[in-house]
Amino acid sequence: MSSLMQIGELSERAKVSHRTIHYYERLGLVKPAEREGVGYRYYDEVSVKRLEKIAALKRLGLSLDEIAAVIDLYFEEASGIKGKEKVLEILQAQLAKADAQLSELTEFKRDVETNIARMQALIAEAKQG
Amino acid sequence: MSSLMQIGELSERAKVSHRTIHYYERLGLVKPAEREGVGYRYYDEVSVKRLEKIAALKRLGLSLDEIAAVIDLYFEEASGIKGKEKVLEILQAQLAKADAQLSELTEFKRDVETNIARMQALIAEAKQG
DNA sequence: CCTAAACCTACACCCAACGTCAGGTTCAGG
DNA sequence: CCTGAACCTGACGTTGGGTGTAGGTTTAGG
Numbered sequence A, B: 001m002s003s004l005m006q007i008g009e010l011s012e013r014a015k016v017s018h019r020t021i022h023y024y025e026r027l028g029l030v031k032p033a034e035r036e037g038v039g040y041r042y043y044d045e046v047s048v049k050r051l052e053k054i055a056a057l058k059r060l061g062l063s064l065d066e067i068a069a070v071i072d073l074y075f076e077e078a079s080g081i082k083g084k085e086k087v088l089e090i091l092q093a094q095l096a097k098a099d100a101q102l103s104e105l106t107e108f109k110r111d112v113e114t115n116i117a118r119m120q121a122l123i124a125e126a127k128q129g
Numbered sequence C: 001c002c003t004a005a006a007c008c009t010a011c012a013c014c015c016a017a018c019g020t021c022a023g024g025t026t027c028a029g030g
Numbered sequence D: 001c002c003t004g005a006a007c008c009t010g011a012c013g014t015t016g017g018g019t020g021t022a023g024g025t026t027t028a029g030g
Helices: A007-014 A018-026 A045-059 A064-074 A081-128 B007-014 B018-026 B045-059 B064-075 B081-128
Strands: none
Touching: A007 A018, A007 A045, A018 A045, A045 A064, A045 B081, A064 A081, A064 B081, A081 B045, A081 B081, B007 B018, B007 B045, B018 B045, B045 B064, B064 B081
């Protein structure tokens, strides 16, 4: 009696439209915990987390295909022994990408801060020049 | 005699197709330093930097429209007095966005590192279990 | 002066990631 | 049993960020 929810509630809780959920399902990103006969989709709590994780990965700039390739790592026990080293490779690539993005982002932030200071100075100057 | 270059060279140096350069020009992201009559486009060194900056901002997840809104800050003197406060607003929004992205990215990195450790443990275990 | 390489414009087309719409089904409450 | 809300599928539309191509022009070098 794990209290499943329908797509409407999932949609609200994960802040994702139901059409998007359908779309993600076709791409293999999410699937209902249960689907009796040919009827409604029923989801569990994990689906909420899964959609939130997908959103987070998207914000990092991953495409849906790239996300599909790694999302299971977050929600399933490690796949068969043979694939573990490949999974490790993927993770290390993502780490490298994250590092690169971090330094680029840090630099960007510095630039923005510089520009903000410059703007504020110019505004102050204009206001009492 | 500042030795201008044509679009082909710019394209090669900035690693951006000439079609994309045309496209960016329509969006107001770049423009040739010179264009005699109705003929070829001629670019200077600044254009190379500009395209590289655009690429960097794209990697941070900015749309071309957002980039258009700020790119001039990097290459021109501050625009007219009236717009300065709006520019400041844009910059502050970008700073907030960058901060959010930074913390998300940091969290993501931690997750990936955890998963890497987990994978490595599993692999080691499998190799001598 | 001629030609090939590089350029020009304009329009059509592509892909990812959705959203919209139409027409039909299911389900819960009164 | 009936109705309205929630759901279903499938086809088509849209937006962002480009790419492809046709048909014409410019220019540098021999």
